[in-house]
Amino acid sequence: MGFTVSLRTAPEQPLDVLETEYARLQEESRQIGKKIALLLQQREVLHHEKTRLLNKLSYKTVSLNVPQQAEGALRFVEGYLPTEQTAAFEDFLEKEEVVYQQVEADCLPDEETPQIPVLLRNNRFAKLFEPITRLFSLPNYRELDLTPMLAPFFMAFFGFCLGDAGYGLLLMAAALFIVRKYPKAKAYGWLTFWFGLATVVFGSLSGTFFGISLVNIEALGSLRSYIFDSNKMMTLSLVIGAVQILFGMFMNVLRLTKVKGFKYALHRIGWLAVIVCGGLLVGAPMLGLNLPVYVVYGLDALVIAGAVLALFYNNPDKNPLFNLGLGLWDTYNTATGLVGDLLSYIRLFALGLTGGILGSVFNTLALDAANGVGVPVVSQLIMLFILLFGHSLNLALCVLGSVVHPLRLTFVEFYKNAGFAGGGKEYRPFKINQ
Numbered sequence: 535m536g537f538t539v540s541l542r543t544a545p546e547q548p549l550d551v552l553e554t555e556y557a558r559l560q561e562e563s564r565q566i567g568k569k570i571a572l573l574l575q576q577r578e579v580l581h582h583e584k585t586r587l588l589n590k591l592s593y594k595t596v597s598l599n600v601p602q603q604a605e606g607a608l609r610f611v612e613g614y615l616p617t618e619q620t621a622a623f624e625d626f627l628e629k630e631e632v633v634y635q636q637v638e639a640d641c642l643p644d645e646e647t648p649q650i651p652v653l654l655r656n657n658r659f660a661k662l663f664e665p666i667t668r669l670f671s672l673p674n675y676r677e678l679d680l681t682p683m684l685a686p687f688f689m690a691f692f693g694f695c696l697g698d699a700g701y702g703l704l705l706m707a708a709a710l711f712i713v714r715k716y717p718k719a720k721a722y723g724w725l726t727f728w729f730g731l732a733t734v735v736f737g738s739l740s741g742t743f744f745g746i747s748l749v750n751i752e753a754l755g756s757l758r759s760y761i762f763d764s765n766k767m768m769t770l771s772l773v774i775g776a777v778q779i780l781f782g783m784f785m786n787v788l789r790l791t792k793v794k795g796f797k798y799a800l801h802r803i804g805w806l807a808v809i810v811c812g813g814l815l816v817g818a819p820m821l822g823l824n825l826p827v828y829v830v831y832g833l834d835a836l837v838i839a840g841a842v843l844a845l846f847y848n849n850p851d852k853n854p855l856f857n858l859g860l861g862l863w864d865t866y867n868t869a870t871g872l873v874g875d876l877l878s879y880i881r882l883f884a885l886g887l888t889g890g891i892l893g894s895v896f897n898t899l900a901l902d903a904a905n906g907v908g909v910p911v912v913s914q915l916i917m918l919f920i921l922l923f924g925h926s927l928n929l930a931l932c933v934l935g936s937v938v939h940p941l942r943l944t945f946v947e948f949y950k951n952a953g954f955a956g957g958g959k960e961y962r963p964f965k966i967n968q
Contacts, residue, residue: 585967596964613964614639614651639675650675651961660685662725670945671956676793680954683785684944687778691940693732694771696932697886698893700744702733704929729936740767740886744925745893768883775879775947779872780810782951789953797850801861804843805868811836875947881939889932896924 601610615623620636627634639650652672654664660682667681696702705726712723741748741761749761762770783806790799811833818825825833845861846854904917949956 589966592964592967614961615963616653616961644676647675648957648959650959652958653961654679654681656681659728662721662728663688665725666941666944669941670949672958672960674955674958677955677958678785678789678792680785680949680952683781683952684948687774687781687948688940688944689728689732690736690774691882691943692729692936693734693736694774694882695885695889695936695939696729696733697737697740697889698742698744698932699734699737700742700746701889701925701929701932702730702735702737705730705733705933733936736886739770740890742886742890742893745890745895745897745928747890747894764883764887767886768880771879771881771883772876774882775876775943778879778943778948779875779951780806782948783809786951786953797847800843800850801848801864804840804847807836807840808844809872811840871950875951878943878947881943885932885935885939889928889935892928892931893925896920896928899924 602608603610624634624636642650652675654661654667654672656664656679663681663685666684666688667679673679693702696705707730709723709725709727709730712726713720716723737743739760739762783802787799787802787806790802814825815830815833815837844865846857848857848860848864852860900917900920903920904913907913907916
């Protein structure tokens with residue numbers, strides 16, 4: 535039977551000294567806690583004082599800019615209010631016995647449009663993309679808000695440019711982390727999530743996962759037949775571009791109808807008929823589709839009617855002969871502009887292809903470096919370092935390009951074909967800050 539004896543060194547200081555030091559530390563901790571509580575109280579007081587001064591400044595700024603009449607006895611206040619708040623505000627004015635006159639903003643003359651503030655109203659999905667709209671300009675009061683229309687296209691463009699399913703999964707994971715840990719950045723987190731989802735979709739179509747070409751993996755079997763090659767991805771980028779351009783032209787028809795009247799949108803309708811119907815007549819045989827004779831005749835008629843509207847009804851306020859000259863000039867500008875706009879969408883395919891190639895290069899460098907070292911643990915560490923550094927750098931560059939180039943396609947190609955003017959002023963109500 536054996537015994538184990540554990541020898542411990544005696545403390546350098548006696549017990550009473552240690553107890554005294556412990557009590558001192560506890561008292562110091564209590565004092566620090568009191569200081570923190572006092573600072574928090576002061577912070578709250580400063581916040582309330584800041585809010586009070588901002589409210590006072592806001593009230594003083596408005597009151598000094600209010601015109602006075604009858605030697606200051608009367609004041610004329612003019613402002614804007616959302617329609618749903620009108621009834622409550624009218625009750626307030628009646629209770630305060632204030633004389634007022636209500637005028638609908640739609641009844642104001644066109645020269646007053648820049649002064650009418652804009653309040654965007656979008657659903658939960660489209661609202662995530664409002665910061666993108668604000669980067670360029672808010673729509674003016676008489677325009678359509680294009681945020682819901684650009685949202686799905688911008689999301690698809692981002693996914694197409696990033697083009698790696700593995701990177702998309704990383705973005706989705708990062709987005710869920712942001713949503714959970716940082717409530718104030720929740721909207722940006724969900725925006726990142728949708729971007730990541732689009733990247734997974736287009737990355738799966740191109741067959742790229744962290745720079746690995748999925749088409750070369752035998753284990754995927756029949757799934758490889760669904761992966762697009764480079765020619766199909768380039769064609770897809772042009773198809774998406776054509777859809778957005780045509781959609782922008784359709785939105786321009788709606789804009790002209792709302793702002794000027796339906797007759798001013800007829801020449802744009804004519805161009806849509808020429809492009810869409812002419813495209814069907816030319817594209818169907820190329821795809822091996824035989825259209826019925828009556829469909830071909832109907833499309834021919836629509837193309838002729840559209841050409842007549844585009845050439846002779848360019849400006850309803852001018853005579854037909856003058857419109858013919860305008861129509862020919864507009865034909866040249868539209869044809870060359872559409873070709874240039876459509877070719878701009880090839881950048882979607884080019885950026886996606888570049889990101890995949892760079893990811894593959896870093897994978898090759900990591901494997902070559904690991905094989906060159908030959909020492910198991912060291913080679914694995916070197917390979918891991920190259921993979922982490924390379925893919926982090928590639929992801930950062932690809933994300934930057936996936937934001938910048940869709941912005942260009944949206945603000946140049948889409949906005950131009952949609953006839954977007956912008957220049958809107960954000961609605962900021964005069965209210966008491968809390």
